[in-house]
Amino acid sequence: MFPQVHRIRALGLAALSALVLAAPLAAQQSPDTVPEPADAPRTGLVTREELMADRLRRIGVDNPDPAPTHPTSRADSLEWVRWRRAAATATGRRIVVSIYDRKLWLIDGRDTLLEAAAGVGMGIVRGRRGIGVRDFSTPRGRRTVLAKEADPMWNPPDWHYEGLHDGPLRPFPAAGIALEEGGRVVRRGRYLGIQNGAQFDTIPAERPLVYGGVMYIPPFGTVNRQIPGVLGKYKLDTGDGILIHGTNDPLAVGFWGTHGCVRLFDDDIEFVFENVPVGTPVYIY
Template identity: 35%
Template sequence: MNIARMARWGGWMASLLLSLGCVGIAPVLRGALLSLETAPVYAEAASIDEATLRRSIARLERRLAARRPAGAYLVVSTTENHFWLYVGGRLIREGRCSTGSYVYLKGSGGRSWLFQTPRGQFFVQSKIVNPVWHKPDWAFVEEGKPIPPPGSPERYEYGVLGRYALAIGNGYLIHGTLYQRLLGLPVTHGCVRLGDADLEVVYRTLPLGAPVYIY
């Protein structure tokens, strides 16, 4: 590896630690982090000898490895609409997903919603078979329908979230979809949608408490 490439890799890894500081997921964050120019510690890489660069990169790799979860975890890119499923740092499945559309919806009374997928570190809080969608107010606003009272039968919709769902907090789910042709596109209201086969593997692999990293 020449010095320029080593500097780029070192700056990339430094950016990973600065930006996330939590997991060793470098293989799937390609191009998503700061460039060499935004990692000042490596900005003068041309004047640094190769041995120094190798030591710096090895140190960063050790820090990443120390923070990698020992068990299963999921990584989701909201820019690429892609997911990676790991067990003990080993990639066992990856594929397309769909995340938030960033559509802005305005309702009456000054209410509004921005459909974005949250970013950060989350954990699987519950696992559900045959989930039922409890439709929030925005779903009726979006359809141009009157908002029913809480607990109304109109609030419950069956068969639209796929066979499984994993809750990661604040009402956000990893679930299936009827619109699998749209996987890979940012079309959701904030949840992460997976195809049927991918969803089953993710559901069976991730235990309760498993980390989910969304960036």
Template identity: 35%
Template sequence: MADRRGFFRHGGALAWGLVSAVALTLGVSTVLLANTADVRYRRDVMRMAFNDNLEVLEDVRRQAGLAKDTLEQLLAANPVAGRTQPYIVVSIADHMLWYKSGDSTLYQAPVATGSGKVLEKQGGSWKFETPRGRLVVQSKDTMPAWVPPDWHFVEQATKRGLGLVRLQRGQSVPLGGGAAIAVAGSDVVKRLPDGTTVPLEATDGREIVANGNIVVPPFGTNQRRYKDVLGVARLNLGDGYALHGTNKPETIGQSVSHGCVRLRNEDIQQLYGMVALGTPVYIY
């Protein structure tokens, strides 16, 4: 014990220097290991884009701890990308999108992605998450209208403590005083006692309400087509998913969408002009 005390007393500077050096080396190694893992993961995403290799896709998915998806079906349903074909990569965790060609980034932008929340009401269950895997730009359009699915009205009714009434063609919702809500041609209208009809307005957050219920317009009516919600352009990925703009730019960078990848209008407008139909989209 005396020899040890003497060592640290007489050679203390050297001893503590060695201890500090070892600790510093361990710290640097930890940082390098983390950085190396991140670089390796991003490299694997690049390999995924170049090769369309199912084994690589599954390996990346397992390493990232991602939820199980249907990568086999996605790959089987879409053509293989050539090495020179531009492609899009979306990181759900980073809320970022890159439009790339080889190693070059042609454009990048922040995005909003699915919230991951689950809605269980009215006998239905919906999980609002962005799909992972390989998709393809199937079509694109400008100034798209949003046709809200049934879950939108269920969600709105839940938030506002209202009931739901699904309006069908040939039926009406009585309002009292002889008036009623009905469908006339392509519009949901208020029909007055004298037979006069007045088209009703509806948009996101301002749905048609009657007698304490949200009235769900039938598909094909103007009241089930919301303007401006999807921004100035949309790249459709199939199954109701898309890259699109927004009328709520403050949500970009967050997990708040119902599954689509949401961009600022200036970014989706730029991508609309750059991205061709058939472009692969890799979401991880």
């Protein structure tokens, strides 16, 4: 579909090797390993696909591949064809993402400037009372790069906190939290801290806000809501929480391992960041 490829990235084996070397020997295997026949003796090695399937099972997803590699219904097929055709017939500089292929292309006219492995959404729906339902799929359609940021901080949605605590989960109250031992947890600008008389002690950003058996969700705009490193070196914001960004989890690149965003290896997101201006269209099919 996109003829002249000027710069192609492979599956980021250098980035993956760091992850593999840090993993237990029983979990190591080249991403290009051919699956063993069913009657072959077990070697103790697993594929990247098996690692991803195991990760999903741990969060309660039984389907080993919830994000399919081809249309699964007539409606799905028509939507896929619609946006694939739109991506193929578009002109000018644009980003194209294939959910089924787990690939991203940066295209200028008829020239493909970059082809890269991409992590896409898990394709599952999760929810919890008080937090709402979230579809962890990468949505098809035409989007636009609305903003770019280097060294981005992740400001996680409310659903991020639901897996961190078994007890009740509540938004941080505007009036603060009264403590049994005295004092009150309050907000002062970008910081949360314990106010006791005239003294204000800030709460470290990484410390969970658990008081009286309840976990409170830090408010947006505070350092307690920001998590460094998760988005990698760069991010492109396409709106509605759908980002194109780097990652601290290279295993998920090229697989169905995200909450809806598109993840790239560091070198690839750097190339996209440097060569994509704000306003660039993004086609996802």
